[in-house]
Amino acid sequence: KPNLDNLQADIWPGLLKFYQIFYFFNIDEVPKFRPQLKILADTVITSASGAQAMRDEILVSKSAQAADIATRPQVVPMAGVNIAFSKVGMEKLGKEGLKDEAFNHGQFKSMTQGEGVGQDQEDNWLETFKNGVDGVLLICGTKDKVEARLKHLEEENLGSSCGVKVAEVLRGEDLKSRPGHEHFGFKDGISQPLLKGLDDAQAKLPNKRHILTDPGTIITGKDEPSWATDGSYMAFRMLKQFVPEFRSFVETEAPGLNYTPAQLRARLVGRWESGAPVQVFPNVDNPKEAEKNDFDYTEDLEDKNCPFAAHIRKTKPRGDLGDRTGYDIMRRGIPYGKEFVSGEEKMPEDRGLLFVCYQSSLAKGFQFITKNWINNKRFPPRATSVDVTPGIDPIMGSSRMNNMSIVDGKGARKSINFDSFVQSKGGEYFFMPSLPLLREMATV
Ligand code: N7H
Incomplete structure (x- = not known):
């Protein structure tokens, strides 16, 4: 202690x-x-x-x-x-x-x-x-x-x-x-x-x-x-976060995936805007359960609710890894820059997250999560048992032309492509x- x-x-x-x-x-x-x-x-x-x-x-x-x-x-x-x-x-x-x-x-x-x-x-x-x-x-x-x-x-x-x-x-x-x-x-x-x-x-x-x-x-x-x-x-x-780009990507892609933009957004992150986990509340946001954190992915082998590549499933796979800890980080960031206003043109603002995390080993913390999970299209490995390649984390994936696997609103498996919406300064x-x-x- x-x-x-x-x-x-x-x-x-x-x-x-x-x-x-x-x-x-x-x-x-x-x-x-x-x-x-x-x-x-x-x-x-x-x-x-x-x-x-x-x-x-x-x-x-x-x-x-x-x-x-x-x-x-x-x-x-x-x-x-x-x-x-x-x-x-x-x-x-x-x-x-x-x-x-x-x-x-x-x-x-x-x-x-x-x-x-x-x-x-x-x-x-x-x-x-x-x-x-x-x-x-x-x-x-x-x-x-x-x-x-x-x-x-x-x-x-x-x-x-x-x-x-x-x-x-x-x-x-x-x-x-x-x-x-x-x-x-x-x-x-x-x-x-x-x-x-x-x-x-x-x-x-x-x-x-x-x-x-x-x-x-x-x-x-x-x-x-x-x-x-x-x-x-x-x-x-x-x-740096490209907010208008992120929003217009979601608006464009959602209809083809039989989701509303809000549903698609939630599936990219793994939580609704309120914070409620999409794993537990797959169809509509539930702001009363914004802080809910006692959920797991073990019963969702086919990732119908929460895509394997969703940001929070990639960065904290919970039961996907048998709940092994040891790769945790303590996140302490804060936003910078002006808030997004709807109707804003693309790219006018420099805004984003001043990301901070603490760990006793970067090799098992930030570096590990970035390399072995976020940017590893085969992670989490449980996906391979259902013959799925999860793809790249849509929030933090660092390369151009990323793609991820997602089950659409009618139950069909699809793949979506995107450039990263976050750029490191x-x-x-x-x-x-x-x-x-x-x-x-x-x-x-
Ligand atoms: Fe992420 N976002 O807005 O989409 N993150 N993150 N993150 N993140 C989390 O659970 C975000 C980044 C983790 O325990 C939430 O507290 C954005 C990096 C981890 O279930 C949201 C950026 C790394 C978790 C975001 C960003 C991580 C997490 C849900 C950059 C590590 C906890 C709120 C601009 C390398 C997962 C919450 C769990 C949660 C977002 C960066 C990791 C909304 C915008 C660089 C471990």
Whole structure:
């Protein structure tokens, strides 16, 4: 069980994010930065236990984060801060020896240079991420407080007199008209691994999955040097979403598949826009069951309700793999850019997801899911027993000219083709150290 005073909060239980700033930086002068890092570790960084206390105080209404905008005034203004470092950043601060190969190669190499994980187009990457960054500060909470916190940090602990130089600042915000949803229109953040010893009470609640995940899947422990205990690898990805393109694709394809556009959309993701799982509610959305997560695919061998390639079946195959855990990620992203308005022309807006996930091994987390599941047309393997090739995840599949298998509204098996609706603008792999490790890095 991790020490909650040592663990940074975004890993678990998660920093609350109505608004978030990602402050990417490079360390120019280590001796000047070290004392600032000490101050950050001692007085600024939010620990898991600190966040738990904040949550109790802040969320007057249990459902405030997901609830309608009208309930927002119940949220007390707040800001939480976490910090993570790339391989180069860790080394500058004297910590070598983390074992994760993808982390050590960096994301640019892993995702663009043919190591088989993804097919990111180098041209679409922000220069900042091509060049690499040493670290990132995550500042999360309510807008005014988060902006004020950044201003304060820039005056006190960041900047040239503190040995750091800003590389890129990205801002994400919960969608105003549909809080808790992402740009394609779907409720996000419903299904997360529940950690043994930490989430046991949650796992007993109605609608939750009762399966508990070993915390070692998300939080680093025995497979890394002892100084890395109570940390986690963080994969950050800036993922641009082509929303008008996604919507018009669905409108065009739905009639030929004997579905309404809403039914087809639900089958591409595996949940309706409300969040209700299409596996359990195949015909119409059921917003009352938006949070339902205690379902499985075992009884749906012919994938009539939920296509094998649907985003959530690809990324979390549940019973398709006999419910083996060990390949879980803790997702902590936030949308960026303006909300879609209907009637919008194609491509006017840069909008998408500032995707973040935590895991104790990128090889078993982000990289594994991307390579072996999302972009593997034969996954999940159970499909082969009914002679079906599932195809590529329609939400995250990275290549051009993807296709997936889908049973249409009249029960006929069909195949649909699509270019990806999400484009990577780059990112980086980071390590998020425990608070004691931050203090060690701050002192030599
Ligand atoms: Fe995904 N989307 O809007 O379609 N995702 N995702 N994701 N995703 C999920 O269950 C989305 C991405 C996972 O436990 C939901 O909380 C979009 C990457 C996993 O059943 C929706 C993007 C990776 C789950 C979306 C994106 C994953 C999941 C349903 C990028 C990993 C949990 C809400 C722009 C490599 C599955 C929910 C489970 C759920 C969407 C990216 C993985 C709506 C738009 C890169 C593991």
